[in-house]
Amino acid sequence: xxxxxxxxxxxxxxxxxxxxxxxxxxxxxxxxxxxxxxxxxxxxxxxxxxxxxxxxxxxxxxxxxxxxxxxxxxxxxxxxxxxxxxxxxxxxxxxxxxxxxxxxxxxxxxxxxxxxxxxxxxxxxxxxxxxxxxxxxxxxxxxxxxxxxxx
Amino acid sequence: xxxxxxxxxxxxxxxxxxxxxxxxxxxxxxxxxxxxxxxxxxxxxxxxxxxxxxxxxxxxxxxxxxxxxxxxxxxxxxxxxxxxxxxxxxxxxxxxxxxxxxxxxxxxxxxxxxxxxxxxxxxxxxxxxxxxxxxxxxxxxxxxxxxxxxx
DNA sequence: ATAAAGTCTATAGTACTAGTATACTTTTAG
DNA sequence: CTAAAAGTATACTAGTACTATAGACTTTAT
Numbered sequence: 366x367x368x369x370x371x372x373x374x375x376x377x378x379x380x381x382x383x384x385x386x387x388x389x390x391x392x393x394x395x396x397x398x399x400x401x402x403x404x405x406x407x408x409x410x411x412x413x414x415x416x417x418x419x420x421x422x423x424x425x426x427x428x429x430x431x432x433x434x435x436x437x438x439x440x441x442x443x444x445x446x447x448x449x450x451x452x453x454x455x456x457x458x459x460x461x462x463x464x465x466x467x468x469x470x471x472x473x474x475x476x477x478x479x480x481x482x483x484x485x486x487x488x489x490x491x492x493x494x495x496x497x498x499x500x501x502x503x504x505x506x507x508x509x510x511x512x513x514x515x516x
Numbered sequence: 517x518x519x520x521x522x523x524x525x526x527x528x529x530x531x532x533x534x535x536x537x538x539x540x541x542x543x544x545x546x547x548x549x550x551x552x553x554x555x556x557x558x559x560x561x562x563x564x565x566x567x568x569x570x571x572x573x574x575x576x577x578x579x580x581x582x583x584x585x586x587x588x589x590x591x592x593x594x595x596x597x598x599x600x601x602x603x604x605x606x607x608x609x610x611x612x613x614x615x616x617x618x619x620x621x622x623x624x625x626x627x628x629x630x631x632x633x634x635x636x637x638x639x640x641x642x643x644x645x646x647x648x649x650x651x652x653x654x655x656x657x658x659x660x661x662x663x664x665x666x667x
Numbered sequence: 668a669t670a671a672a673g674t675c676t677a678t679a680g681t682a683c684t685a686g687t688a689t690a691c692t693t694t695t696a697g
Numbered sequence: 698c699t700a701a702a703a704g705t706a707t708a709c710t711a712g713t714a715c716t717a718t719a720g721a722c723t724t725t726a727t
Contacts, residue, residue, distance in 0.1 A: 366517055366518070366519070366599075366603065366605075366606055366607070366608055366641060367517075367607075367608055367609070368517065368608040368609050368634065369683090369684070369685090370684070370685060370686090371684080371685080373609060373620070373630070376630050377622070377630055380629045380630060395702095395703075395704095396703085396704080397703090402623060403621070403622065403623070404621040404622075404623070405621075406685080406686060406687085408686070408687060408688080409685065409686050409687085411704080411705085412685095412686090412706095414704090415704085415705070415706080418704095418705095425703090425704060425705090426693095426694085426703085426704085427692075427693040427694055427695095427702090427703060427704050427705085428692095428693055428694025428695055428701095428702065428703055428704080429694060429695045429696065429701070429702045429703065430694085430695070430696095430702080430703085431693085431694070431695090431702075431703050431704065432703075432704085433704085444633060448517075452517065454517075455517055456517070456518075457517055457518055457519040458518070458519050458524060469524070470554070470555040470556075471528070471554065471555075472553060472554070472555070475660065475664060476657055476660050476661050476664070477657075478531045478653040478654065478656060478657045479524070479527050479528055479531060479653075481653070481656055481657070481660065482595060482644065482645075482648055482653060482656075483519065485644050486640075486641055486644050486645070489640040489641065489643075489644060490517060490637055490640065490641065492640075493633065493636050493637050493640060494633075494637070497633055502629040502630075502632070502633060503629065505629060505632055505633075506627055506628075506629045506632070509626065509627050509632065510627050513626065513627070515627075520714090520715070520716090521715070521716060521717090522715075522716080546671095546672070546673090547672085547673080548672090557716085557717060557718080559717070559718060559719080560716065560717050560718080562673080562674085562675095563675095563717085565673090566673085566674070566675080569673095569674095576672090576673060576674090577672085577673085577724095577725085578671095578672060578673050578674085578723075578724040578725060579670095579671065579672055579673080579723095579724050579725025579726060580670070580671045580672065580724095580725060580726040580727070581671080581672080581725085581726065582671075582672045582673060582724085582725075582726090583672075583673080584673085
């Protein structure tokens with residue numbers, strides 16, 4: 366039940382990119398900066414951000430002073446959307462996927478016990494990921510920092 | 517966020533092995549029978565059941581009329597236990613794993629937004645898997661069959 | 668004794684993961 | 698107008714995990 370590095374790095378990067386928007390500073394951030402902050406190979410991150418761009422979630426500016434920035438407001442981008450671009454369906458097994466269903470090999474899908482439970486799991490995961498926006502994450506980070514009294 | 521074939525087949529097999537116990541018939545079932553019913557390569561299933569046996573969840577009887585049977589009552593075996601034997605930790609990312617924690621590369625774990633959300637995801641999954649026993653699955657299958665009025 | 672069944676270990680093909688490399692295009696500063 | 702900064706795009710690779718398959722062995726019922 367693991368998140369790939371691709372997915373992990375992409376999510377981290379998007380969270381970083383949401384920060385300046387919330388702070389009302391210049392939203393354009395360079396790959397290099399994100400890579401450094403989050404300890405990611407810049408070249409690998411490049412690929413990931415490109416996928417996200419091609420999926421319409423990021424825009425970019427070329428040339429000197431360029432970089433990436435969110436295509437929509439942080440409150441309109443959910444972790445579920447990002448996850449699906451990078452790691453595919455949320456469902457643990459294809460036969461319970463809403464977005465990309467495929468039959469699994471069980472004798473009778475309707476009464477398959479595993480399918481029933483995995484359907485619950487899928488819904489639990491999707492509930493969290495689809496109802497958590499980048500803005501929610503940023504807000505949560507800030508509140509944790511406050512609670513710790515640091516920074 | 518996928519369940520491996522290993523995990524899928526193992527869970528299916530355990531659900532099959534729980535049925536006769538609930539029905540109070542002879543609990544010993546052969547690999548071949550499970551493999552046929554669930555469309556699994558018998559040799560692959562063999563390995564999987566062996567792992568489950570070595571983990572203490574199954575017993576077996578060799579020789580003619582032999583086969584596998586549950587080591588404990590279906591109500592005492594949870595899907596979470598089975599899953600962890602076959603697929604490892606439930607957590608999507610190591611730094612939120614209860615059973616086998618490892619730090620991830622983020623700059624500050626306490627305030628890492630991704631970690632906070634993935635912690636929620638882990639808990640949601642574990643909640644379901646650790647609170648669903650094989651007996652629960654069997655019960656649920658029966659109730660679905662009744663609702664459909666079939667069999 | 669023999670056949671049915673599980674045990675155990677090795678190995679092989681394939682796909683996926685996580686990253687490198689390289690050659691390009693666009694943009695801005697000077 | 699050109700050099701450097703930055704993104705674009707694609708190809709490649711080493712390693713690992715996944716999904717089995719194979720074969721030799723052990724135990725047990727009849």
